[in-house]
Amino acid sequence: MKGDPKGLHFATRAIHAGQPPDPTTGAVSVPIYATSTYVQPELGRNKGFEYARVQNPTRTALEENVASLEGGVSGHAFTSGMSAISALLTMVGSGDHVVASHTVYGGTYRLLTQVLDRYGVLSSWVDTSDLDRIEAAVTPATRMVYIETPTNPMMEITDIAGAAEIAHRHGAVLAVDNTFASPYFQRPIALGADVVVHSATKFLNGHSDALGGVLVATTEEQRDWFAFVQKSVGAVLSPFDSFLTLRGIKTLAVRMEQHERLGGAVAKFLDAHPKVERVFYPGLPAHPNHEVHKGQASGFGALISFDLGGFDAAKRFLDRLRVLSLAESLGGVESLISHPATMTHASIPSAERARLGITEGLVRVSVGLEDLDDLLSDLEQALGAV
Numbered sequence: 001m002k003g004d005p006k007g008l009h010f011a012t013r014a015i016h017a018g019q020p021p022d023p024t025t026g027a028v029s030v031p032i033y034a035t036s037t038y039v040q041p042e043l044g045r046n047k048g049f050e051y052a053r054v055q056n057p058t059r060t061a062l063e064e065n066v067a068s069l070e071g072g073v074s075g076h077a078f079t080s081g082m083s084a085i086s087a088l089l090t091m092v093g094s095g096d097h098v099v100a101s102h103t104v105y106g107g108t109y110r111l112l113t114q115v116l117d118r119y120g121v122l123s124s125w126v127d128t129s130d131l132d133r134i135e136a137a138v139t140p141a142t143r144m145v146y147i148e149t150p151t152n153p154m155m156e157i158t159d160i161a162g163a164a165e166i167a168h169r170h171g172a173v174l175a176v177d178n179t180f181a182s183p184y185f186q187r188p189i190a191l192g193a194d195v196v197v198h199s200a201t202k203f204l205n206g207h208s209d210a211l212g213g214v215l216v217a218t219t220e221e222q223r224d225w226f227a228f229v230q231k232s233v234g235a236v237l238s239p240f241d242s243f244l245t246l247r248g249i250k251t252l253a254v255r256m257e258q259h260e261r262l263g264g265a266v267a268k269f270l271d272a273h274p275k276v277e278r279v280f281y282p283g284l285p286a287h288p289n290h291e292v293h294k295g296q297a298s299g300f301g302a303l304i305s306f307d308l309g310g311f312d313a314a315k316r317f318l319d320r321l322r323v324l325s326l327a328e329s330l331g332g333v334e335s336l337i338s339h340p341a342t343m344t345h346a347s348i349p350s351a352e353r354a355r356l357g358i359t360e361g362l363v364r365v366s367v368g369l370e371d372l373d374d375l376l377s378d379l380e381q382a383l384g385a386v
Helices: 010-016 057-070 080-089 106-119 131-138 162-171 220-233 241-250 252-272 290-296 309-321 350-356 372-383
Strands: 074-078 099-103 122-126 141-147 174-176 194-200 214-218 278-280 303-307 336-338 363-368
Touching: 010 057, 010 106, 010 252, 057 074, 057 141, 057 214, 074 080, 074 122, 080 106, 080 141, 080 174, 080 214, 080 220, 099 106, 106 350, 122 131, 122 141, 141 162, 162 174, 214 220, 252 278, 252 303, 252 372, 303 309, 309 363
Parallel strands: 099 122, 099 141, 141 174, 174 194
Antiparallel strands: 074 214, 194 214, 278 303, 303 363, 336 363
16 A cells, blocks of 8 residues: 555554555565665666665655655655754755744754854744734745744644745745644645654654654655755665654554543643643633634644743752653653753743743643553642642
8 A cells, every 4th residue: 555545544544555565475564674775687777776875665665654644745754853854944045034933843943043044044933823923024035934833832823724825925835843733633735835844753653762754745846856855965764763653653543542632631730720820732722822723633732831930840840750751852652741941942042932931930741641640640749849
């Protein structure tokens, strides 16, 4: 089964797309093709594979699978989410301008402001949940609008279709980081996005045991360019990590349903707790973009940020947790909790963090798949230290 089989639902494609039974043995799991090169039967003819940096059957299976889930033309797997974003940004050059969500992952901010700016790529950081601000930020040099929705860590929501309309009207592409929602809950291409990016390390893999990133293209031109970048730069996902990510995607549908159930319950618990000053979660009706997200996604996910009022309170809380794990990353079966100001977003200047609401008291939790009573009990006892 390859590509995007018509008539099959998401959970079926997550298990089968890009993964026909192995033609030699009938194995239901794609083998790990641990090879650096491929013998060619004669000069000028190969079997579709020449060199592992260019193609690998295990990686190809993953790329076809994710492209099917997102509804794209092709998928391209990289060594990390940041490698995928770096490849995406080869679509712009010196003098070009990018409009980006102002609360994105700190690594994305660092790449644009400390690396690509040295090569003349210009960027503007705006609250993309306000479409008027996207419109106002666009210049004649704008070539890309780059959004996360929900954003990391403030859980801001951007109207994908509205952002696509603005970008296209000005001759720019819309790129959407869909890591938080996953293709199970949200499919940006159906809403007008031109490219989708994932940190496959997160929900796609789902088991905190492999790094990876994926781009999903929507045109043959993008497909050819991203493949050329893979070949030229070489930051391609290994066969083993491709295998692990494919293995994780097979359970994506059932995992996301449980993540959603537990995430919503944890958000409501935190929202009602007297020690918590504010909760940021699009599933709460009080979230300012609750209806926008509800209109473009089928679920609210498992990422929650909440403010405890200051660094000391956050530290006392985080140091006392027993079930939730203090660690960077998200999207695993274990609940992971972090302090964005000193961890994931430390590269953003403190004054800018404060302006964006990434305070010293802000905590971000990725709700895993543990028993809900155990999670709530752990949160309750840790909040007792605040």
